[in-house]
Amino acid sequence: METLPAVGLAVVIYWLMTLAKNVTNRNWNGTLTQVVAGVVGVAAVCIYAQTDWAEAVNVGEETLATINGWELALLGVTLGAGAGAGSDVLRAVNTSDPSVAPTLLPDGSFDATITPHGR
Numbered sequence: 001m002e003t004l005p006a007v008g009l010a011v012v013i014y015w016l017m018t019l020a021k022n023v024t025n026r027n028w029n030g031t032l033t034q035v036v037a038g039v040v041g042v043a044a045v046c047i048y049a050q051t052d053w054a055e056a057v058n059v060g061e062e063t064l065a066t067i068n069g070w071e072l073a074l075l076g077v078t079l080g081a082g083a084g085a086g087s088d089v090l091r092a093v094n095t096s097d098p099s100v101a102p103t104l105l106p107d108g109s110f111d112a113t114i115t116p117h118g119r
Contacts, residue, residue, distance in 0.1 A: 005060075008078045015081030034084065041080020042073050 015034065022030035045064070048054060049072055054065035059075065067075075 008082075011082045011085055012074075012078055014085060015077070034081075037080040037084045038077045039080075041078070041083070042076030045072050045076035045079060 015038070019031065019034045021027075022034060048057070049064045049067075055063050057064035059067050059071065064072075064075075
């Protein structure tokens, strides 16, 4: 296996493990953030694949314009997961950064409890 696909696979595995950890710990902010990163990655790759520039992006032996839908989805999830992992690494290394990224959900939590109206 070549290095780049192996790194991509490792990133996706890390993303799935973190997603599972967030779901089992009911960390809805983390779960939603990871799902959004994956969806945005897939959407971005699919949109880019429809442009004239897609022929210039090589994916293995093919170009971005010629790979199938599953490969586009996998590449999108890999890039979305890689962006999240890269952001985590940068925050871990640079602890002196005063800018704190806001959470996706305003208060950092999500209450999925359904209550009757007015109670």
